[in-house]
Amino acid sequence: MSKSQLPLMIGIGTRIRKSPYYESNLKYGVTGFTVYNKMYLPTAFSGPEKEYESLINDVTFGDFAAERQIEINGKDAYDFVRYITPRNLEKCEIGYCKYIILTDMDGGIINDACLLRLEENKFWISPGDGDVILWLQGIAINSGMDVSIHEPDVSPLQISGPKSGKLIRKLFDGEHDDLGYYKARKTQLQNIPMVIARTGWSGELSYELYLQDRKLGNDLFELVYDAAQEFNGRVIAPNTIRTIEGGLLSYGSDFGREHNPYTIGFGRLVDVDQETDFIGKQALKKIKKDGVKEKLIGLEIEGDPLPKAPENFWPVNYDGNKIGRLSRAYFSPRVKKNIGLAILDIEFCEEGTVVLLESPYGDITSKVVSLPWFNADKNTYLD
Numbered sequence: 347m348s349k350s351q352l353p354l355m356i357g358i359g360t361r362i363r364k365s366p367y368y369e370s371n372l373k374y375g376v377t378g379f380t381v382y383n384k385m386y387l388p389t390a391f392s393g394p395e396k397e398y399e400s401l402i403n404d405v406t407f408g409d410f411a412a413e414r415q416i417e418i419n420g421k422d423a424y425d426f427v428r429y430i431t432p433r434n435l436e437k438c439e440i441g442y443c444k445y446i447i448l449t450d451m452d453g454g455i456i457n458d459a460c461l462l463r464l465e466e467n468k469f470w471i472s473p474g475d476g477d478v479i480l481w482l483q484g485i486a487i488n489s490g491m492d493v494s495i496h497e498p499d500v501s502p503l504q505i506s507g508p509k510s511g512k513l514i515r516k517l518f519d520g521e522h523d524d525l526g527y528y529k530a531r532k533t534q535l536q537n538i539p540m541v542i543a544r545t546g547w548s549g550e551l552s553y554e555l556y557l558q559d560r561k562l563g564n565d566l567f568e569l570v571y572d573a574a575q576e577f578n579g580r581v582i583a584p585n586t587i588r589t590i591e592g593g594l595l596s597y598g599s600d601f602g603r604e605h606n607p608y609t610i611g612f613g614r615l616v617d618v619d620q621e622t623d624f625i626g627k628q629a630l631k632k633i634k635k636d637g638v639k640e641k642l643i644g645l646e647i648e649g650d651p652l653p654k655a656p657e658n659f660w661p662v663n664y665d666g667n668k669i670g671r672l673s674r675a676y677f678s679p680r681v682k683k684n685i686g687l688a689i690l691d692i693e694f695c696e697e698g699t700v701v702l703l704e705s706p707y708g709d710i711t712s713k714v715v716s717l718p719w720f721n722a723d724k725n726t727y728l729d
Contacts, residue, residue, distance in 0.1 A: 362386055365411035366501045366563020374571070374581045382412035382475045388583040397582035398679065401550055404578040405509035407570050410547070410554065411501035411563070413460075416471040416479045422491035423467040430485060431461075432607065432624050434617035438463050443528040443545050446471075447607055447615050448478065453629035454603040455610075456481055458595070460545050462530050462556075470500065470541075470556075474597035485625070500541075503555045503566060506548035509577040511726035514542075514553050516573050525553075527724050535569060538562045547584060549592030550723050586655050587676045590685055593644070593718035600673045600687050601642065606633050609689065610642040611717070640670065641695045644715040647684035647703060651677035661704040662688055662712075669694045672703060681719055690714070 356379050363385040365371075371388050378389040388409055391397065400406050418427060428435050431446040438444055442463050448456040459473040471478065483495050505513055514522055517535060522542055525531065530543035539558040546552025557566055571579070588594075593611075595601055601610045607630070608616070618631045645662075652675055659671040675686030694701065699714040 356380070356386075358386070365409050366557060366560035367409040367411060367503065367567050368563075370564045370567035370571075371409055371581075376583075378583075383414045383473075385412040385414065387412035390583050391581050394585060394587055394676070395679070397580060398585050398587045400578070400580035401507050401548060401582060401585055401588055402680075403508065404580065405505065405507040405513050405574055406548075406580050406582040407503060407505045407513075407574060408582045408584075409567075410504040410584070411557075412475075413472045413502050413547075414479075415498055415500040415502075415556070416473065416482060416495060417468065417498045417500075418471065418482070418493055418495050419465075419468045420491070420493040421467055422493050423469055426486065426489065426491050426493045427461065427469050427471075428622050429489070429491075429624050430482065432616040432618070432626060432630055434620045434622075435461075436620075440465060441529055441531055443530050443543055445528075445615065447612055448473075448481070449607065449624075449626035449630065450603065451626055451629060453606040453626045453633050455597070455601060455605055455607060455612075456603060457597050458612075460543075462541070462543060462545075464530070464532070464541065470498070472502070472545075476597060499558060499560055501557045501560055501563060503557060503563075503570065504546050504548065504552060505555065505570065505574075506546050506550045506552040508551055508723065508725075508727055509579075510551050510553055511728045513570075513574055513577055513579065515728060516576070517569065518542075523726075523728055530556075535566065538566050538569075540566075547589065547594055549588040549594055549718075549720065551726060586674060587678060590674055590676055590687060591678055591680070591719045592722055593687070595642070595687070596674065601689070605640075605642075605689070606630065606638070608633055608638045609640055638692060640689050640691050642687065642689045642717075643695050644717045644719065645672060645675070645686045645688050645701070645703070645712045646681070646715050647675060647686055647710055647712045649684065649707070649710050652684050652707075656705070662690060663702045663704060663709075664694055664699075669701065678719065685719060686712075687717075 670690035
């Protein structure tokens with residue numbers, strides 16, 4: 347199994363979009379980018395270990411603008427949103443956010459996303475990496491519904507960590523102390539327009555500032571940076587260690603269109619008994635009835651701490667036969683072990699099953715465990 351020789355370079359040019367926070371990333375020491383939704387997304391500043399420590403102990407913030415928003419509006423917007431996801435959205439009121447999945451006719455997952463309902467007939471969808479906007483526009487063309495689908499000028503800046511509630515209190519003078527979990531509202535900060543939501547992909551208490559004027563991105567970044575110094579704030583990238591610990595999945599890596607919601611533990615996001623029709627309903631009914639053939643699980647991996655996350659899927663073997671693949675893994679300072687996420691044939695998913703990982707460092711004995719290692723923290727820690 348091949349592995350790259352560091353350092354690797356990524357070309358910076360006009361073909362890939364730069365976020366409104368791009369200059370701030372350079373100013374505060376970004377050391378790498380990846381491409382996510384056709385935009386440069388930071389991969390590291392001070393390194394995953396230091397960033398992890400700040401994330402679980404203090405407050406962190408960073409450029410998550412590559413979570414490109416998709417706006418759905420029009421008089422049939424609500425009906426359209428219900429048609430594209432198997433989650434029951436009967437109780438999705440204005441100001442609510444919902445974690446959803448989008449499925450195809452066979453029950454395969456197109457992507458996962460955060461849904462925000464901002465007005466009666468105005469929704470934002472914040473998806474993982476992919477071409478979700480093209481999928482939705484294609485559905486809309488022949489849906490017979492009165493909807494408009496486009497990418498608005500919206501760019502999330504994420505604030506995470508146990509002190510993030512205190513940072514939000516300082517930035518907004520306590521205006522959003524009462525903001526509930528997975529709730530959103532319109533606001534502004536020194537005349538910078540945005541939507542604030544208690545959402546985020548971190549595993550810790552998180553808020554997202556959905557900037558609505560890309561020209562003001564670096565101004566917003568500076569305001570947050572200055573205010574965060576009181577709380578030992580750190581600029582970070584999405585953190586692999588904490589997201590693995592929390593079982594927070596990454597589309598295209600941990601799962602893809604070849605998987606269905608039940609395989610990856612997302613059955614709670616599917617209601618095949620609701621009256622509303624949705625894409626993939628009949629297929630998902632059958633999958634639920636018949637059961638799955640594989641399942642996403644956690645692995646605790648023996649050996650020395652892994653020096654970096656895998657560059658390729660690592661085969662998982664049992665008694666000389668391949669039974670699945672590992673997608674992401676890293677050393678967890680709190681678990682004090684290497685931990686990872688894998689999808690295995692269903693008969694090998696019982697907790698405690700011992701398997702063999704085929705890695706660039708040799709074969710590594712590993713054990714199946716349940717997810718997550720640490721649940722998401724929802725406490726705001728406000729006095």
